[in-house]
Amino acid sequence: MKFSKSLSILFIGALVVACSTNPFTGKQTLALVPNSQILPMAFQQYQEFLSEHKVVNNTADSRMVKSVGQKIAAAAERYLTANGYAGYLADYRWEYNLVDSKDVNAWCMPGGKIVVYTGILPITKNEAGLAAVMGHEVAHALANHGQQRMSAGQLQQLGAVAGNIALANNPENAQIFNTAYGLGTSVGVMLPFSRSHETEADHIGLILMAIAGYEPSVAAELWQRMQAQEQGAPPEFLSTHPSSSTRIQNIQAWVPEAKAEARKFGVTTFKR
Numbered sequence: 118m119k120f121s122k123s124l125s126i127l128f129i130g131a132l133v134v135a136c137s138t139n140p141f142t143g144k145q146t147l148a149l150v151p152n153s154q155i156l157p158m159a160f161q162q163y164q165e166f167l168s169e170h171k172v173v174n175n176t177a178d179s180r181m182v183k184s185v186g187q188k189i190a191a192a193a194e195r196y197l198t199a200n201g202y203a204g205y206l207a208d209y210r211w212e213y214n215l216v217d218s219k220d221v222n223a224w225c226m227p228g229g230k231i232v233v234y235t236g237i238l239p240i241t242k243n244e245a246g247l248a249a250v251m252g253h254e255v256a257h258a259l260a261n262h263g264q265q266r267m268s269a270g271q272l273q274q275l276g277a278v279a280g281n282i283a284l285a286n287n288p289e290n291a292q293i294f295n296t297a298y299g300l301g302t303s304v305g306v307m308l309p310f311s312r313s314h315e316t317e318a319d320h321i322g323l324i325l326m327a328i329a330g331y332e333p334s335v336a337a338e339l340w341q342r343m344q345a346q347e348q349g350a351p352p353e354f355l356s357t358h359p360s361s362s363t364r365i366q367n368i369q370a371w372v373p374e375a376k377a378e379a380r381k382f383g384v385t386t387f388k389r
């Protein structure tokens with residue numbers, strides 16, 4: 118694909134303005150394609166995904182996904198507001214859907230568009246386990262990891278089409294998008310998040326689940342169950358989020374911090 122010079126200049130302009138401090142990590146985040154362009158693409162891809170999959174409604178599980186998702190979203194908003202970032206998620210349009218699929222997977226696209234696959238529920242096992250997965254996925258979105266997973270060339274390609282968001286009619290760009298955000302693809306190879314992104318998402322996710330009122334140590338138990346799944350063919354979720362003993366140890370070590378953070382918001386009991 119060829120880009121006109123003016124498009125490239127526009128794109129470079131976007132690079133300059135889009136560097137900001139991530140309120141969760143305190144790090145400078147380079148958002149190569151700004152949220153104002155990524156979010157409409159995400160919303161479109163999300164609708165596309167839902168229209169191609171069987172969304173589960175009005176079951177105990179689908180209600181649990183929505184309820185846990187709302188609590189995690191509220192926790193993120195409270196945390197950000199308390200830390201001087203009120204309005205940071207103003208452009209988010211939170212949505213939580215359970216999709217009928219044997220795949221072990223879950224993801225959150227930019228803008229708070231979440232999908233949980235029924236195939237992951239036997240591993241999350243209970244509401245707190247689900248909160249651990251959803252907290253982790255929301256953390257990836259908040260920390261902008263999906264975009265950082267794309268190569269410069271892929272970002273440029275997306276940035277160039279962002280003005281006229283017709284990803285559905287553009288398989289190549291849709292593929293980039295889906296791969297970066299963990300939607301799973303029939304042809305593409307799912308890229309794992311980097312170890313540092315995984316660590317970051319674990320840490321942020323743990324704080325979110327604690328503020329949402331869930332026992333954070335359940336996250337360590339969840340990853341132990343994930344690790345047990347690694348024997349044989351590892352599920353899609355583990356190919357993008359590899360489990361490890363280090364991860365489990367880190368999470369265990371952060372539990373007191375997550376609870377202390379939650380207490381600042383008046384949360385003193387934690388559902389397990």
Ligand SMILES: [Zn+2]
Nearest residue numbers: 310315318358
């Ligand atoms: Zn992850």
